[in-house]
Amino acid sequence: MPHVFSPYPAIALLALLLPAGASELPGPADAAPDLAPLPGRLSETGLYEPGSLRLSPAVQAFTPNFALWSDGAAKRRWISLPPGTAIDRSDPAAWQFPPGTRFWKEFSHAGPVETRLIERLADGTWRYASYVWDSTGTEALLAPAYGVLRMPVSGAPGGVYDIPSEEDCRMCHEGGPVPVLGFSAAQLSTVDDTPMPGNETLARDALGYLHANCAHCHNDRGPLSDIDLTLSVADGADRILQTLVDREADTAVQSLRVRVVPGKPGDSQLVARMKSRNPNHQMPPLGTRVTDDVAVALVERWIEQLTAPEGN
Amino acid sequence: MRTTLLIGAVLSLVAGGAPGAEPSSKDAKASGVERGRYIVQTTGCHDCHTPWIDGPAGPEPDMTRALIGHPESDGVPEPASLSGPWIAAVSPTNTAWSGPWGISFTANLTPDPETGLGQWTERMFRDAIRNGRHKGRGRPILPPMPVMVYKNFTDDDLAAIFAYLQSLPPVRNQVPEPVAPPERVADGTP
Numbered sequence: 001m002p003h004v005f006s007p008y009p010a011i012a013l014l015a016l017l018l019p020a021g022a023s024e025l026p027g028p029a030d031a032a033p034d035l036a037p038l039p040g041r042l043s044e045t046g047l048y049e050p051g052s053l054r055l056s057p058a059v060q061a062f063t064p065n066f067a068l069w070s071d072g073a074a075k076r077r078w079i080s081l082p083p084g085t086a087i088d089r090s091d092p093a094a095w096q097f098p099p100g101t102r103f104w105k106e107f108s109h110a111g112p113v114e115t116r117l118i119e120r121l122a123d124g125t126w127r128y129a130s131y132v133w134d135s136t137g138t139e140a141l142l143a144p145a146y147g148v149l150r151m152p153v154s155g156a157p158g159g160v161y162d163i164p165s166e167e168d169c170r171m172c173h174e175g176g177p178v179p180v181l182g183f184s185a186a187q188l189s190t191v192d193d194t195p196m197p198g199n200e201t202l203a204r205d206a207l208g209y210l211h212a213n214c215a216h217c218h219n220d221r222g223p224l225s226d227i228d229l230t231l232s233v234a235d236g237a238d239r240i241l242q243t244l245v246d247r248e249a250d251t252a253v254q255s256l257r258v259r260v261v262p263g264k265p266g267d268s269q270l271v272a273r274m275k276s277r278n279p280n281h282q283m284p285p286l287g288t289r290v291t292d293d294v295a296v297a298l299v300e301r302w303i304e305q306l307t308a309p310e311g312n
Numbered sequence: 313m314r315t316t317l318l319i320g321a322v323l324s325l326v327a328g329g330a331p332g333a334e335p336s337s338k339d340a341k342a343s344g345v346e347r348g349r350y351i352v353q354t355t356g357c358h359d360c361h362t363p364w365i366d367g368p369a370g371p372e373p374d375m376t377r378a379l380i381g382h383p384e385s386d387g388v389p390e391p392a393s394l395s396g397p398w399i400a401a402v403s404p405t406n407t408a409w410s411g412p413w414g415i416s417f418t419a420n421l422t423p424d425p426e427t428g429l430g431q432w433t434e435r436m437f438r439d440a441i442r443n444g445r446h447k448g449r450g451r452p453i454l455p456p457m458p459v460m461v462y463k464n465f466t467d468d469d470l471a472a473i474f475a476y477l478q479s480l481p482p483v484r485n486q487v488p489e490p491v492a493p494p495e496r497v498a499d500g501t502p
Contacts, residue, residue, distance in 0.1 A: 167443050175449060219451050222450065223436045251489055278492045280414075285450045 006164070035061035042115050042140035043129035046080060047104050053138070055144065056080070064182035065189075066212035069292040071157050073107040079183060092234060094177035099124060103180065109155030111137045114163055127180045128169035157290045168286055175217045177222070186211060186231050201307050206302035207231050207240060209295050213284060227259065244270065245306065253281045262308045265300035274299060341475060344468075348476025351469055352379075360418045360456065362486075364407040379477070380428075380485040382407035382417035388488045391415055400456075409456055415491040417453035424482035437474045438467065454490055 011187070016025040037043050049056050060080040067075065081102035089095050099122045106115040112133040119127050131140035132148065147165035173179040181187070211231035218229040220239070228243045249269045253276070256269040265271045273283035274296050282288070327376075333480065350455040352358070362373035363383050377383070392401035393413035400411035406417045427475070429437070439448025444459035453459055465473070 170441055171445065171449050172438075223431070223433050223447065278497050280451050280492050281488050282451075285445070 007204045016064070036131045038117075038127070038142055038173055040142050042117075045104070045131075045225070046102060046119055047078065047115070049071040051203050062183060062188070062211065064184075064187035066208035067287060068182075068212050069295060070107060071154070071288050071290045072144070073113065075108075075180060076106045089185070093230075093232065094182055096178070097178065097180060098269065100230060104199065105182075112140070113153050113154075113161055114143070114154070115140050115167070118169075118173070126173070128166050128173065130169075132163060160289075162287075162289075164287065169288065172216050172284075176219045176221060176230075181216050182212070199302075201306065202298075202302050204301050207237050209298060212238070213292075217267055217284070246308070260303055260306070262306035263304060268303055271300060271303065272294065344472040344475040344478075345479050347469075348472035348479075349476070351465075351473050352476055355386060355462075356458070357421070360406055361421050364409050365405075372410050373406075377422075377483070378419040379480060380483045381420035381487045384427075384486045386489065388415070388417075390490070391493075409454075411455060412455045412493060413490075414493040414496070416457075417487045417490060418457075420483065420485045422480045422483040422485075423476050423478045424484050427484050427486045428441075429477060430473075430482060434471055435472045438470045441465065441470060 046056060047059060048054060059080045061076065061078050065078065072102060078149050080102050085098035086101065087095050087097055097120050099120050101120045103113055103118045107113050114133065115131045117129045117131065121127060130143040131142040132143050143163045145166040147168060148163040150160040151163060152159060153161035173181060210229040212290055214229040218224050219228045220228050220230065226243065228239050231237065245262055247259045248257055249259050253269050254272050255268060256272050258267065261267040273281055275291055276282045277289060277291060325480050357379065358373045361379045361381055362369050362375065363377050363380065365374040386405065389403065389408060394401060400409060402409050409413040409416045423430040425431055436448045440446065441454065441459060441462050444463065
């Protein structure tokens with residue numbers, strides 16, 4: 001069984017530390033309190049102890065095995081569960097989170113830039129928000145739902161930073177079986193148990209990267225399922241390889257037609273798409289303006305040592 | 313025990329409801345196609361997705377090529393070079409557009425599996441219009457596709473439009489990929 005972190009002792013305190021905004025909520029349980037409008041300030045979401053920037057004891061930090069590339073931003077992540085609740089982990093591919101679960105993710109370039117919030121509501125739906133930090137780093141305010149394009153941020157590449165729109169959040173977070181992407185069996189387990197072909201460490205790192213950066217869109221669901229980059233704890237890498245190796249892409253990119261040519265990263269469209277920041281070709285198609293050179297080199301090395309599947 | 317009984321009751325309700333529901337959902341589908349045709353004809357899809365020709369009474373959409381998008385045979389023109397206050401240019405077919413976003417070509421909306429919407433699902437169509445993203449989750453859909461207007465369609469309207477488009481005869485027409493503006497290609501790798 002994968003190692004899974006357990007937030008429970010801390011969670012019991014949550015009841016005592018309801019966010020400041022909670023007192024303005026429309027009343028007792030029958031009024032569906034979590035359908036209240038989003039708090040206007042990050043300090044009202046329960047991440048910090050009231051009146052301070054000290055983390056609330058009700059939140060628990062976590063780090064996924066493989067991170068999403070966000071143009072070099074540093075990130076921190078936290079979860080809180082309502083008191084007395086637990087995560088249902090019976091399906092390793094789709095953990096179920098109780099209503100009231102909250103996740104935060106903070107992005108920094110030199111100082112904090114934004115903190116994103118995901119919350120599961122009483123009716124089972126999820127909502128998404130981003131809070132933008134003021135220049136002194138003392139408070140973050142709710143960003144407009146349509147996001148902020150090219151916000152000036154010193155330290156960010158090119159001095160600009162994009163806050164995603166709520167639709168952008170949903171585009172990445174709602175393409176798979178659960179909207180939570182970095183708090184899952186694949187992302188928290190010790191991955192050593194996952195069966196890997198070829199050079200084990202290299203394959204694990206490369207496929208882990210593709211899982212974190214691509215599998216929220218390219219998974220076994222929906223119309224993009226023809227290319228599946230989900231690293232599954234149970235099945236390892238077989239399906240990923242099947243959907244990539246020697247498979248023809250829908251459209252040519254820089255005249256490359258094949259997704260992955262074993263041994264030839266330069267002939268593999270997947271690599272060209274990862275390198276490109278041509279808006280019509282780049283992968284992922286949103287959330288990044290700058291190529292992740294380290295990851296490109298990693299995926300290139302992985303493709304170099306792949307051999308053509310038997311029977312070819 | 314009690315829960316089991318309750319679940320049993322609910323299941324039999326569902327089972328009882330199902331056969332009756334089928335004809336009405338077929339009707340709904342047929343009326344969806346009709347409504348879809350009406351919306352497509354009144355909200356401008358033909359303006360851009362049906363190539364225009366010089367008709368007897370002046371330029372008009374060539375309805376023999378309804379909704380096939382930019383004709384493959386017209387190829388990929390050079391970007392327009394504009395001067396004065398102008399920001400964009402359009403081909404005589406009204407299907408190729410040149411502007412600050414590069415060159416865009418209107419999509420083949422017929423259900424051809426390889427070159428049109430044949431492999432699209434209703435969800436993909438709805439996501440594309442709502443999110444303004446290619447195939448629902450990809451690159452931004454380029455101007456002048458009026459996504460800011462069409463994202464206001466209700467789910468039912470979008471379902472009706474999709475049902476109508478899927479009821480058209482499939483036409484093979486491989487629309488070219490859009491061309492990014494030179495500075496965007498130059499600042500990253502192509």
